[in-house]
Amino acid sequence: MSKLPSLMDDKAPQSGANSNTKDANSKPPVLERLRHAVATPTGRAVFGIVILAALAFGGYRIFGAVNSGGADWPRIRVMDPETRDLRWQDVRPGATMPYVNPRTGERSMYVVEYCFANECGPAGGTPAVLNNYLDKEGPTICTKCGATVTAHNPRPAEYASVQPADW
Numbered sequence: 001m002s003k004l005p006s007l008m009d010d011k012a013p014q015s016g017a018n019s020n021t022k023d024a025n026s027k028p029p030v031l032e033r034l035r036h037a038v039a040t041p042t043g044r045a046v047f048g049i050v051i052l053a054a055l056a057f058g059g060y061r062i063f064g065a066v067n068s069g070g071a072d073w074p075r076i077r078v079m080d081p082e083t084r085d086l087r088w089q090d091v092r093p094g095a096t097m098p099y100v101n102p103r104t105g106e107r108s109m110y111v112v113e114y115c116f117a118n119e120c121g122p123a124g125g126t127p128a129v130l131n132n133y134l135d136k137e138g139p140t141i142c143t144k145c146g147a148t149v150t151a152h153n154p155r156p157a158e159y160a161s162v163q164p165a166d167w
Contacts, residue, residue: 078109081129086112097133110134114164116155117147124164125155 037043073090080101089099089109099109110133114125126144130151131137140149 077112077127079112079127079129080104080108081110081134082108085109086127113140113149113151113153114155115142115145115147115149115153116159117142118145120145120147121156121159122162124159124162127164 038047073092075088075090077086078089078099079086080103083101083104085101085103087102087109089095097110098107100106101108110129112127113130114120115128116125120126120142126142128140128142128149130149131140132151141147142149
């Protein structure tokens with residue numbers, strides 16, 4: 001009975017006619033080089049360091065982005081329409097408006113739009129809370145100049161470099 005060649009044998013069976021061609025049992029050159037590289041203690045150490053570095057980098061990219069500590073959250077300007085308190089609010093996932101006013105403890109802080117019309121423009125804009133946030137009918141009117149304030153109120157080009165005084 002003849003012995004069948006093992007897939008793990010380094011020696012491939014020789015056939016008479018095609019002895020100079022590769023057969024199905026030969027290993028790809030990349031795997032062969034890798035096997036020789038990790039055969040020595042130094043090769044195993046280098047291979048282990050590369051694997052650990054790849055795992056550390058992947059973990060940092062995945063878990064570092066999730067637990068950023070809030071430093072990268074966008075900030076918006078909010079105001080309490082009753083007390084006229086202005087503050088910056090970090091917008092985190094799941095946050096809802098109205099936001100909590102830290103001075104009163106009530107949820108009464110709304111996103112601010114700025115009026116740039118009339119005398120409000122040169123001063124950098126006057127903050128206003130839109131009526132649709134407050135469930136009021138009609139347009140929002142600026143308390144300083146009486147102009148209509150809209151959502152995403154555009155800043156005129158001549159006041160592009162003017163920063164609001166309340167920042």
